[in-house]
Amino acid sequence: xxxxxxxxxxxxxxxxxxxxxLIYGVITIAPKNILYRxxxxxxxxxxxxxxxxxxxxxxxxxxTSVHDQAVIVDNKLLSGPSFQLRVKEGDKLFARNNxxxxxxxxxxxxxxxxxxxxxxxxxxxxxxxxxxTNYFHWLFEILPKIxxxxxxxxxxxxxxxxxxxxxxxxQIETLKLLNIPKNKMLDSKKFKHIFCDELFVVDHxxxxxxxxxxxxxxxxxxxxxxxxxxxxxHKSSNLFPKKIFMERSKSLSIHRDIKNKEEVYxxxxxxxxxxxxxxxxxxxxxxxxxxxxxxxxxxxGAAFANICFCNPKTKxxxxxxxxxxxxxxxxxxxxxxxxxxxxxxxxxxLGGQQGKLIVPLKELVEKI
Numbered sequence: 001x002x003x004x005x006x007x008x009x010x011x012x013x014x015x016x017x018x019x020x021x022l023i024y025g026v027i028t029i030a031p032k033n034i035l036y037r038x039x040x041x042x043x044x045x046x047x048x049x050x051x052x053x054x055x056x057x058x059x060x061x062x063x064t065s066v067h068d069q070a071v072i073v074d075n076k077l078l079s080g081p082s083f084q085l086r087v088k089e090g091d092k093l094f095a096r097n098n099x100x101x102x103x104x105x106x107x108x109x110x111x112x113x114x115x116x117x118x119x120x121x122x123x124x125x126x127x128x129x130x131x132x133t134n135y136f137h138w139l140f141e142i143l144p145k146i147x148x149x150x151x152x153x154x155x156x157x158x159x160x161x162x163x164x165x166x167x168x169x170x171q172i173e174t175l176k177l178l179n180i181p182k183n184k185m186l187d188s189k190k191f192k193h194i195f196c197d198e199l200f201v202v203d204h205x206x207x208x209x210x211x212x213x214x215x216x217x218x219x220x221x222x223x224x225x226x227x228x229x230x231x232x233x234h235k236s237s238n239l240f241p242k243k244i245f246m247e248r249s250k251s252l253s254i255h256r257d258i259k260n261k262e263e264v265y266x267x268x269x270x271x272x273x274x275x276x277x278x279x280x281x282x283x284x285x286x287x288x289x290x291x292x293x294x295x296x297x298x299x300x301g302a303a304f305a306n307i308c309f310c311n312p313k314t315k316x317x318x319x320x321x322x323x324x325x326x327x328x329x330x331x332x333x334x335x336x337x338x339x340x341x342x343x344x345x346x347x348x349x350l351g352g353q354q355g356k357l358i359v360p361l362k363e364l365v366e367k368i
Contacts, residue, residue, distance in 0.1 A: 058073070232291065242294040258299060
């Protein structure tokens with residue numbers, strides 16, 4: 001029965017795609033030797049890094065709101081402002097790098113969504129599926145695009161901002177603090193296929209070499225400065241403990257958790273650490289929480305993005321697998337924090353950062 005349902009579903013999708021191809025036409029790749037009068041490219045320099053700002057007139061944008069963005073002029077797919085994130089075969093870390101334009105999804109399925117027209121100037125901040133829900137990617141991957149556009153002198157003229165999602169509290173809270181009006185926000189889950197008078201797209205803020213693993217561990221300093229400069233001034237006045245352990249919620253602990261939790265928790269409690277789940281607090285409280293902390297311990301996760309709000313010399317201890325890398329360490333080093341990563345054996349291995357981690361207790365006692 002399941003096999004039949006799958007066949008029927010695939011057949012239905014096939015019919016839908018054929019129907020929309022009849023309406024909107026077949027998409028092909030724009031030849032490299034054609035310079036479209038619709039396309040203008042501006043370069044901006046931020047801390048010795050050159051970013052491109054693409055301005056495309058009278059174009060369509062189609063997105064899966066996950067791993068593909070297609071910018072289309074006269075049914076020609078433009079390679080510069082489009083992206084198609086793919087995992088290389090054999091990559092055990094499941095890192096998605098930007099693939100060749102020939103891999104873009106619209107070349108295979110067309111644009112199977114009703115076209116919605118947005119008059120005026122639209123700025124697309126789409127950047128891959130992780131930013132739809134992940135706090136780290138939102139803070140360091142999506143919001144800094146606003147800075148890149150601002151450097152081009154175009155930000156104040158934008159009529160609509162197209163985001164991966166605007167359904168989560170941290171997304172709305174941060175955009176409000178950046179003075180983005182809610183009536184100018186578009187959610188890619190609703191606006192998957194749009195036509196606009198002018199579209200703006202900027203380069204990825206830190207995917208400089210297109211090696212996602214390496215680039216995520218070497219986020220440029222200007223991004224942290226941008227985040228601190230825009231949000232530290234909005235921290236709350238509430239009081240928080242000086243020593244905190246970031247406890248993961250049950251929903252986040254399905255694939256990544258601490259196996260010897262009882263022993264680890266006892267050591268932390270004996271050393272006066274308070275247990276906190278950052279996601280239970282509003283954004284301004286989270287800023288204050290990390291700004292006032294002196295020692296922070298936690299299992300690798302998106303909440304470590306908040307250590308960019310810490311004061312210099314704050315002590316950071318992260319539990320992680322051997323293959324987790326230095327994402328949090330990079331934030332700590334570039335913000336002058338004292339970082340220690342405790343490498344843990346992972347059982348029930350799921351690959352990469354996942355698994356049930358056994359924290360070495362002796363090392364934990366020494367470092368806290």
